[in-house]
Amino acid sequence: MEKNTSCFFSNSSPNLVITCFVAFITIILVRFLYVIYRTGKPLNKRTPQQTLSTLIVLGSGGHTAEMINLLLVLQKDRFTPRFYIAAATDNMSLQKARMFENSLADSGVKGISAEFMQIYRSREVGQSYVTSVWTTLVATAHALWLMIKIRPQVVLCNGPGTCIPLCVIAFIFKVVGIRWSSIFYVESIARVKRLSLSGLLLYKLQIADQFFVQWPQLQRKYPRAHYVGCLM
């Protein structure tokens, strides 16, 4: 009997570990498939008074201008608190976002809640793709840190590479149950015939819940995208 008991103990620990591991992997896989299934499906109806914490990804060049153009027509009392993230080397974007939020306060909008953060860049314009691997890992770790703090319910992005780690982490948060979010991607107005790299990744990986394009040529090429005309 004792021999059987000792055999049981010496065999059960690795068995237990393996069983737990397999169970864990199965749960993650099921969650993953569930998230894929639910991505792109509209959420249940809600009351107009409900608020959704919103992450807004800004980018150099026209990206921030386009994003602010979109924010002008979104209800500020619904999409709040707002968290703006821009790359660390992008000096103007957060300034423009602050000016936008200030203008809201000046025009009498009450209860404004906005935070402004910088994130390490995955890749600088012109940086070699080899060194980009390391900088992308650093950027991803930083993105994880910021996302754990913010845990947004809505993610708005329109093209800069900074949005990729953030969107991937948002997706992972959905899988592991940390926070369910709706990810909206608006491809830049500058993209007429070809998607940007960020757009292509989010489209192919089906991470974005809704993918918007501003020119009909892109809608023909990428049928799952919504053609919404020029926003600017």
Place this chain on the structure above:
Amino acid sequence: MGEARDGVKVKRVVFVTVGTTCFDALVKVADCQEVKDELYRRGYTDLLIQMGRGSYLPAKSTGDDGSLAVDYFTFSLSIADHLRSASLVISHAGSGSIFETLQLGKPLIVVVNEDLMDNHQSELAEELAERKHLYCSRPLTLHQTIASMDLNSLVPYTPGDATPVAKLINRFLGFPEES
């Protein structure tokens, strides 16, 4: 265009902008004699160059000697005022500069930066040029574009609207439709 009553010339400013980029090729060609002569010939009096992160410095000029007055600066937080007071805008192909200019109804020549890798910017400039909202040019052909352009043939750009996107986002999130 031409002389006002007191013999003081009406200012017609050409505003050149490279946005937040470095685009020495455009700054250089805008400052070259050929282009300046062509602009002067077409009735412009002042050339103001926003040169961004470039390293080429244009030669300032008061224009007293019967030529274009030339001035430049690197950045400003908003170029809206410069755009508003311009009679012609020559811009890099950045979407921000392009649409800010078109929304103000200013005539626009977009110059595509051929040194940029993966030049997606040219797609937008070419599409808008096809729709006759602006002229599209390259640094080396800028003076020809200026010489041959007919600004009256440009079609005004109707500003876009972000409300369709907002509606779709709200609908997706389950918010009720607004009236």
